[in-house]
Amino acid sequence: xxxxxxxxxxxxxxxxxxxxxxxxxxxxxxxxxxxxxxxxxxxxxxxxxxxxxxxxxxxxxxxxxxxxxxxxxxxxxxxxxxxxxxxxxxxxxxxxxxxxxxxxxxxxxxxxx
Numbered sequence: 001x002x003x004x005x006x007x008x009x010x011x012x013x014x015x016x017x018x019x020x021x022x023x024x025x026x027x028x029x030x031x032x033x034x035x036x037x038x039x040x041x042x043x044x045x046x047x048x049x050x051x052x053x054x055x056x057x058x059x060x061x062x063x064x065x066x067x068x069x070x071x072x073x074x075x076x077x078x079x080x081x082x083x084x085x086x087x088x089x090x091x092x093x094x095x096x097x098x099x100x101x102x103x104x105x106x107x108x109x110x111x112x113x
Contacts, residue, residue, distance in 0.1 A: 009107040012092065017052060017103040021096060026055025029062065029083035031076060038070045051096040056088025 017023070026033040037058045039046045047053060058066055062083055069079035094100055 005112045006109045007112055008109050011105045011107055013103040013105075014052070014054075014092070017099055020102075021051035021099055022049060023052045024050045024054070026053075026088075029056050029080075029086060029088055031080060034066065034069065034076065034079060034083065037066055041066075041070065047093070047095060051094070051099055053093045053095065054090065057091045059089060061086050061089075 026036070033055060036046055056062075065074070065079050065082040068074045069076060074082075094104070
């Protein structure tokens, strides 16, 4: 590479992938999402039953709330109240190589400036 930053673009055929593989989608920052994130951070492998997981990112906007709930500093009700103030930034986590091989296709690389 020449030192220039690149963005790679891919097409993910999620419609067909979710028909074939085990898929979990979190629509909102809700109780199920909160416990999934906390359990995962506690080392439980709650994700192991899925091949594709889609949902909100536990990012800088919401991580303090998640951590406060995890530490017992706030109740689940208070955590959910705080989380409801944020629209999730969506992410897709592909946990099985076969999903990538069958349904993720490289499109192009673009040089950014």
